[in-house]
Amino acid sequence: MSRSGSEIAQLRVISQQLATPAPSIIDAVTHLTCVQAQDWKASRSALALRAGCSTAEVDDAANSAAIVRSWPMRGTLHWLPAQDLQWMLSLTAASTVRAAAGRHRQLGIADSDVEEVRRLTESALSAGSRSRNALKALWAEAGVDVAGQRFIHLLQRLALDGVICFGPVIDGQQQLVLCSLWIPSPRALAREAAIVEFAQRYLRSHGPATMADFCWWSKLLVRDVKPLWPQIVSSFEEVIVEGRSLFVDPAVMDSLPALRRAARAPMLLPAFDELILGYADRSPTLSPGDFEKVVPGRNGYFLPTVLDSATVVGTWKATSPIEVSPFHGELRGPVDRALRRLSDSFPT
Template sequence: MAAQASLRDRRMIGRLRLASQRLAGDRAGSVPELVRWMTAMQAQDLQAALWAVGVRVPGAGLADVRAAIDAGTVVRSWPMRGTLHLVAPEDLGWMLELTAERLTRSIAGRHRQLEITWADVEKARDIALEHIAADGPVSRADLFRVLDAAGQPTQGQRGIHLLGSLCRHGWLVLGPLAGNQQLVAAFDEWIPVSRRLGREEAMAQFLLRYLRSHGPATLRDFAWWTQLPLTEVHAAFENVRHELVELECGGTSYWLSPEVAALQDSGLPGARSVHLLPGFDEFVLGYTERSAVLAPEHSDLIVPGGNGVFKKTVVAAGKVVGTWALEGTGPRAAVVPELFDGAATLGPAAQAALTTAARRYTRFLAS
């Protein structure tokens, strides 16, 4: 049965999320294990996504994350919100079946502007699959050249919308890496085993896994994260609430796994932790309401001008305390933090943890 308790201190939300997101406490043993646990990880910025995985897997290097993508044990596609995410390959099919129709309706107006009809999508599908069957996975640029030559223009965002549609409907998927780009592959060839779930089961599993990997979180957070209807989310919640713990804070119900909730009594990790997280990381971006970990007055410093581009963040004890950048290249590369309230924000222990985190990042890039 679900348990209920009051959150003793709202500042603990961030530390509980560190544990849920495998940034503190129990850690993932491999790259595929971590991505499967996280359910989906924002990945429109590929380099940021590689580090979002690496920072959560002790000892993982850049080559390990790239190898998982090349092996197809982690895949990148548009499973929700019209945004690229990393997911486990066996999950992508049912995620797309759950979210694709609603997203297709939401961008119908843009497709009319781009003069993309369903017949165009089907024609682009046939052209792409025929080309890939003959030559194997193809770069985006080469695929667009093939489409252009066959009478499907790709200029002015038409190409990316066609590609997104073909991926969203499960015909194509981003496959192996070629440098800092990904080749486009046929879905059924790249993901030979992809589970199919009924809508009710898929909704329940999606919600449960999100709350376990991102909690404490609200049902509204999940509805925003997936862009699925809140009424349907509430219905799915009744099927999984017995597997979760409710924490009440300020009149709001947050939900999380029993294992992480129990850390309030047994010892919550992360009190002296400092993490250097990439832009677009799930710790910040995975929720519609972020004030528990990011002071509202600092929001513009993370997303300047509200332009949708999230900067890299310094997170100390579950709270965003600044941004950071990498200056220089190779052995001389150095992490340069910019703390919101100056160097006094971090005490000696946290400063030492920041130095350790910076070394971890540079080792990740080199391995």
């Protein structure tokens, strides 16, 4: 079935639960599978938008051990369901460790350093959670060199090894915990089953999307995904855009007539939002000519965005009143009139 780029953008808004919210934060995270969380504040807003609630409920979900933050893919922090962390790491951690090896050599990080901080961390966190700064101080007191980027790289390595993750939120700071204590019964999946589930959950929450989109998002290799692709997409609907095959949950396709208006409504999205970040090809939502207006200088920092008809039409700042930078002249009247309401209700 052939579809226009504008319909692909609307379908992605629906898939990502921006047109109709999830019942809870836990449901939103489970549906999305992984949500970019390098920016703590923006990530909480992204989740709250998709569950129609406050960011306090994100903290509640973290405190319940239902969701955690870790580095499950792309060498970047993400929110994900706690039960899924270990099988995701089984797919992705080794390649992230290999990618960081050169930087570790530059920083003088040896295997013995990793083993030493692992020993210190397991001993300290066996008694309960610690803040990032408290753990850094503990390592320093034990003689570990935590200068510069050494600390964050050692911390990430312990997370990639499945030793630690970010768990409960105390006084506005997410604490580090031992995975073995915080997630005592993680799900275990065989490798092929894990790839199939990972890809199907991505398509269900991000579709319409391609295999290239999934491989970019997860950083799994095409050679590992391609043989399983027919099985992965067997229950999805294929849509054709300019000769390319994209796949989407049939339920999302069926919902488009009822949710089209909601999908096209003006929206404010936080920095690093998954609707912009979650694809190799972002062109249905963000015109390639406008990309550097969202990521100035292609520096990796994705600004908060304004959506109109499911496409990015500007960026915004949370000032009072809201400050908007439209891409092409003035915003349409309905969008401009909606800005104050959207800003006042934006979850922070």
